[in-house]
Amino acid sequence: MSTPSAVPPRRRTGRVWGTLAAIVVALAALLVVADVVVRGIAEDRFGEQVRASLPDGIDGEVDVEIGGFSVIAQYLSGTMDRVELTAPELSVNGTPVAVDVIGEGVPVDLASPVRSVVGTVTVDEESLNRLVSVPGVTGAFTLGDGLVGYAGTIEVLGFSLDYTATARPTAAGESVLLLPEGVELTSGAGMVDVSVVVGRLLGDDPLSICVAQYLPEGVEVHDLAISPGTATVELRAQGLMFDEASLARAGSCD
Template identity: 25%
Template sequence: MSDENPTVPLPDPRAQWALSTDAAASGTRTEKPRKRRWPWLVAVLAVVLLAVGAWFAGEYIARGIVERTIREQVTTQLALPADQPIDIDLPGQVLPQLIAGRFDQLTLSSQNVPFGQLTGDVVVHASDVPIRGDDPIGSASASVTLDQSQLQALLATVEDFPAATVALAEPDVDISMDLKLFALTVPVGVGLTPSASAGQLVLTPRTLMLNGAEISAEALVDQFGAIARTVVRDWEVCIAQYLPAGLELSAVTVSGDTIVADFAIDGAIIHDEALQQNGTCPAS
C-alpha cells in the first residue's frame, strides 16, 4: 500500500458489541412508535351519527305518511269536507309502533265538524289501535262540544221545544215557556239538567221560576192543572241520526257556555262499515 492512498482500518466488531452492551447496561430503551387509535374512534362516531340521522329522517317521513293516511281515512269514512282541518296527536316514536303493528295512543280533534245541518267541535281518544288485520281498537271515546247557537240548532228539531229561548247556565240548560190559561199568559223559566239515557239526550226540569220566584213542580201543577205538564216534563232528544252508529252517548254536561256530550266508541268501528254509517232514531 502506498502512502498516497492509506488503507482505512475496518471497525472493530468488539467495539460495536461493547457500545450495545453499554447502552443496555445504562437502561436506555428504544421505544416503538405508538399506533394512533383516534381516527378509528372518529370513524365509529361518524357511523353512529349517520345512523341516528337516518333514524330521525325515517321517523319524520313515516310520521308524515301515517298522519296523512289517517287524515284521508277519517275524511272519507265520515264524509267530511276535503279541506276539513284535523289535528292528529300520535305520541312516541312512530317507527317502533309501525313495526309492532299497533299505535299505543291516538288523538284526533277538529273544530266545526258538520253533522248534517249541525256543527260541533270533536275530540276522539283511542288506545291500542291496530294498524293491520281485523282486530278492534282496544278502547276509544269521543266528545262533542256545542256552543249555545249550535245547541239551539239541535233542539230546534224537537217538536214544541222553545229552542229560541235556550241559554246555557252551568249546570243547566235554561229555557222560557208560556203557560196559557184562558186569556192569561204566564211565562215560566225552566232549568233543565242534561243527561244520557239509552243513547239519547234527556233534558229534565230541575228548577222552575214563576214571577221571579222559584216554585216546585207540584206547586206549579196544583196552580195551573194539567196544562203545567207541558212544562214539567222530560225532553228526549235523539242524536243518533247525526253520528256513526258505533258511537253511543254516555254522558252530557254543561261546562261554562258550552255543552259537552261524551260518547263510548265500539272498537270494531274501524272495520265494520255498518258501525261507520249514521245511526237511526226510534220511531215516535
Template identity: 25%
Template sequence: MTTGDTQPTTPLPPWTYSETPPKRRRRVWPWILALVIVLGLAVAAWFAGELIARDIVTKTIREQVITQLSLPADQDIDVVVEGTVLPQLIVGTLEDVTVSSDDVKLGALVGDVTVHAQDIAIRGEGTAGAASATVVLDPQQLRTLLSTIEDFPADSVDLAEPNVTMATELRLFGVELPVGVALTPTAVDGDIVLTPAALQVAGNEVTADALRDQFGGFADAVLRDWTICIAEYVPAGVELSDIKVTGDQVVADLAIDGAIVSDTSLQELGVCE
C-alpha cells in the same frame, strides 16, 4: 516513569451504527371520523324516515275521518300521534292518537269534536283499546240540534249551568202566560234527555204540582221530558255516555267501540228507533 505518550493503547471494540426507525402509530381518528359520519347519516335517515312515516300516518287518518264522516274535503282536522311513529308501525299498533276538529257538521249535530284512542291495531283484524270522543256545542249549535224536535221552542234556548233553559207560553182562559223552564240534560241509552228541574210562571217560581193544579193537562207540554236521539248523526260504534252544561257550553262525552277500526257495520251511521 511511563508518560502518557508511552502508555499502551487498548483498542476499542468494533462498533457499528444501526438506526431502528420508531414504530409508526396507526392513526385512529380517520376511523372515528368515518364512524361519526355513518352514524350521522343513519340518524339523519332515521329522522327523515320518521318525518315521512308521520306525514303518511297523519294524512291517512285525516282522509279516513273525512271519508267515514262525510266531511268536506277541506275540513281542518288536527291529528296528533304521540311517540315515535316508525317503531309503532313496525309493531303494528299506534299507541296514542288524538284527532280534533272545530265546527264538525254531522247532520243537525254540529260541534267541536275531539277523539282520543289508544293501542290502535293497524294490521289484520284491527281494534283499538280505550277510545272516547268529546263533542262541545255552543248555544247556537244546541239550538240547531233542538230544532229537530217537534214543538220544542228551540229559538228560546239558552244555557245556565248546570241546565238548559227555554221559554214558552201556556194559555189559561184565553190569556197566555209566559213560562220559563230549566232542563237538566242527561244521557239515557245513548239519547239526550232534558228533564224539567225548575219552573217560572210570569217570573215567579212555581212547583210542578202547582203548575199542574193551575193548568191541568195543559201543563204537560212543559212538564214532559224531551228526548233527542243522536244515533242517526254518529257511527253505530259510538254512543253518548254523558252530557252536561259547563259554563256557556254543552259538553257531550261519547264511548267508542274499539272494533270500529275494522268492523264496517260499526262505521255506518246509527238508527233512531
C-alpha cells in the same frame, strides 16, 4: 434507521370504540329523521282516509296527530298507539261543530276496530237547536251556567198548558236526561192549581233526549258540560271502526 413504534393496543381499542360510537350516533340521527318524515306521511295518509270515510252531510278539514315514540315501529306492528283527530270547523248538514277525537290502538289500515275512542263535541246554542229536535219541546233550547232552558206543553185535566223549564242535563249513554229544577207556566195558569202542575213536572221522570240517533252505532254520551251559550259533550266507544259504513250507521235508543 429507526422503525416507528406500533400503536399501543389500548389506543387502537379506543379508536375502534370511538368509530363504533360515531356510527351508532349517525344511525340514530338517521332513524330520528326517518321517523319524523314517516310520521308526517302517516298523519297525512290517516287524514285522507278519515276525510274519505266521513258520511254524507259531514264535511270539513281533519287534522291528524300521531302520538307514541316511533311511528315506524308502530306502523310495522300494524297498530298506532294514539291518534288524535281535530276538526274545529266540521260541518254537519251545514251546521258548524267542533270535534276532537282521540283513538288508542288504531289499526293502520282502518279496516279493524279501534280499541278505544274518546271524543268531545262542542256546539253553540244555534247549532244545538239546528241539530236536535225533541217531541213535546217547543221553541229553542237555551244554555246557561250548568243548566238548559226549554219550553213545552203538558196535558192536565184535558187542558194543554204551556210552560218553560230549566233543567240540569245528565249523560245516560244513548240518551241525555234533563232533570227539571224550575218550572213556570206561561199559559192556562188560571185553569188549574199551578202548584199541582209544577209539582208534577218536577216530580215526573226526567225528559229523555235520544242522542244515539245522531251518533255512530256504539258511541255513547259519557259526560256533559254546559256553559252560557255552549255545550260540550264527551263521547266514548270501544271497538268502533273508522270506515265510512260504520261511521254512517247511526245508533238507536231501545
